[in-house]
Amino acid sequence: EEQLFSIYILKNKSSVLLIKKSLHPFSESHQIFARVGDNITLPCRLKHDPSFSFGASSNRIKWSKLEGSDYEIGVLLSMGLHKVTFGRFQKRIHLLEADENDASLLMTNTELKDFGFYKCEISNGMHDSTFEVEIQMQGVVFPYSPHLGRYNLNFHDAEAACLGQDAVVASFEQLYQAWKGGLDWCNAGWLSDGTVQYPITRPREPCGGRRTDAGLRTYGQQNKFSSRFDVFCFTVGFAGHVFFVDGKLTYDEAAEACLAGGAEMAKVSHVFAAWKLQGYDHCDAGWLADGSVRYPISRPRMKCSPAEAAVRFVGFPDKKLQLYGAYCYQAQP
Structure with missing residues (x-):
């Protein structure tokens, strides 16, 4: 009997990952x-x-x-x-x-x-x-690394990091769909099956090389206790809205400003969901609950994000000395 197959070929620098599903x-x-x-x-x-x-x-x-x-x-x-x-x-x-x-x-x-x-x-x-x-x-995949810097999470730390952002570790299928939607990220991260991968839409050095095809680069299964990478998290969105409080605020002042507005400091998942699912766009950098500073751009333009739509990452600055606005999240009652 004739068989039909759905095939995805995802290449990396040393191997080809083939998924075949019979229909x-x-x-x-x-x-x-x-x-x-x-x-x-x-x-x-x-x-x-x-x-x-x-x-x-x-x-x-x-x-x-x-x-x-x-x-x-x-x-x-x-x-x-x-x-x-x-x-x-x-x-x-x-x-x-x-x-x-x-x-x-x-x-x-x-x-x-x-x-x-x-x-x-x-x-x-x-x-x-x-x-x-x-x-x-229905949701959004986003890369995450803690304030300690890249490649500091074993698998169990990665699970906790995503949960701390109201998210879960993304599955291969979710990362694959995000890659098809344009996600391009050069740092390797944990997935829920214990593999470590990263999505590339624009092949380049040092992200697997310019001569390789676009796809999911994979390091395969890694030791969940001793291996350390970033993580790809998945969030289904939220029932509420994200808004920005302008000002030159320390981290603690930003938290107080959100509370004064009947909200809490937004998590990374909130900003990514608002950006990806609702088209949220704001060019000012602001504090988030994890101590990072980011800003979401849906309409690329000069001085904001000229090359691509993205949630731009400024870093984890000193909470007492650096001054930014605040991104707040208000849940629906």
Whole structure:
């Protein structure tokens, strides 16, 4: 039987990382975006065929979540009036069944572990159809290093650093999507699978060399205790807004200014989410909660960020001597 494959080739200076995912030759693929806590519908619909009818007891619907290339976990199994849900999906999913051809899955209160690929299989005697759905988290990937400087985090420190920014360590898929969206960063960082990688859209020295292709450079699996790198974090955004307080403020004065405005000092994740997801643009450098000074530019221009849209990083200046404005975050009530 003919097989179709979806292939991503990501090159680095010493090797090629190949990911291959087999697809049923008659399958359809869908991609939906969601955030943690959302109620979503995973589409799966049988094309009209007189020999199929969901009213028949011989119809079998199976939903599963794909975990890696050769492992899947059960989500739901339906045979006529008999339906079974599995594990953590119980009480949060059920079939839509809008009509006799509909096998779409309703999922409530989406959790972090729910994101990824799902497979819907419909079979009836000699006939079967397979559909693939990807739930992709709506959010933003951002690189992070602490005030100690680059390459100071082992894997567990990296997890704590992201959590401190209201984020999690990014997955390979999330970094790959961010790279496709234009993320270019020359410092290597931890990913959630224990690998260390970095995304390059503009090949150059010393980021793998000018003659290499654009892609994700990888150092492969690293020792989670002794190896030290930066980290790529992922945040799903926030319910609130970021604003800037102008002035020449020390770090403590910046914190007080945010509190006076009914807010708190913004975290790095807040500024990246506001910049990436809301187009936030402000040319003045300001303090953030981790002691860094940054500013978000969505419209590149002279004296701000002439070459690219980015969250510009000034550094971790002396909190008592250096004077900047403040970026504040106010959550929705």
